[in-house]
Amino acid sequence: QSALTQPASVSGSPGQSITISCTGTSSDVGSYNLVSWYQQHPGKAPKLMIYEGSKRPSGVSNRFSGSKSGNTASLTISGLQAEDEADYYCCSYAGSSTPRVFGTGTKVTVL
Amino acid sequence: EVQLVESGGGLVQPGGSLRLSCAASGFTFSSYWMHWVRQAPGKGLVWVSRINSDGSSTSYADSVKGRFTISRDNAKNTLYLQMNSLRAEDTAVYYCARDPSIAAEDYWGQGTLVTVSS
Numbered sequence: 098q099s100a101l102t103q104p105a106s107v108s109g110s111p112g113q114s115i116t117i118s119c120t121g122t123s124s125d126v127g128s129y130n131l132v133s134w135y136q137q138h139p140g141k142a143p144k145l146m147i148y149e150g151s152k153r154p155s156g157v158s159n160r161f162s163g164s165k166s167g168n169t170a171s172l173t174i175s176g177l178q179a180e181d182e183a184d185y186y187c188c189s190y191a192g193s194s195t196p197r198v199f200g201t202g203t204k205v206t207v208l
Numbered sequence: 209e210v211q212l213v214e215s216g217g218g219l220v221q222p223g224g225s226l227r228l229s230c231a232a233s234g235f236t237f238s239s240y241w242m243h244w245v246r247q248a249p250g251k252g253l254v255w256v257s258r259i260n261s262d263g264s265s266t267s268y269a270d271s272v273k274g275r276f277t278i279s280r281d282n283a284k285n286t287l288y289l290q291m292n293s294l295r296a297e298d299t300a301v302y303y304c305a306r307d308p309s310i311a312a313e314d315y316w317g318q319g320t321l322v323t324v325s326s
Contacts, residue, residue, distance in 0.1 A: 098269075098270070100252070100254075129311070131311035131312075133310075133311065133312035133313075135253070137253075142303060142316040142317065142318055142319060143245075143253065143303070143305075143313075143316055144316075145312055145313060145314050148310045148311065148312035148314075149310060149311065149312070152310075154314060186252060186253050188253075188255075188312065190311040193267070194267055195255075195267070195269075196243075196255070196258050196267055196311070197243065197245075197255035197258070198255065199245075199252060199253045199254060199255060200252070201252055202252040202253070
């Protein structure tokens, strides 16, 4: 199972909106509405930001939203803040024998 | 408070073995599926293995199949990863994570570093 494809980097100014794409195949992203997104600051464990495509765990800001179209999922961060600067990873369910496939990761820079 | 604390990492020679542990607290461990995810230095997250709540079903990434074994002791609230025939490419921080049946992991440990080198 190959990693999902994400852009290496995305940047934006404070207050702007950015979108990170996550491209998979018909065997993972395209087959299930089970994409999750994680935020990881340097030296820290990943933090769940979005699950089941568009749901936010309790405590996660509503500035974070998820969507999917075909084999591509997206994470949008609106009202970009300095604290949003981090690495972001998408992850998709890909069947019972391969329950998780992560994306390549995207570094978000707040200008 | 949910806590996951990994231990057992360290330096091991190629071909060697290591057993990682993940001590869980603050929730009913026996009710949750659990995963191991690793991250090589400066690289991305990679899923390694998953075990169901009673330990009767497991899955592995192709890269570790036949070399790694995931297990759990629900009486001790502990998850394990037995790693054999270690290779340089297994060098990574290994995280344990909880799966609340949402196809995602809501709590992660702080990770334990495994270095495979001669």
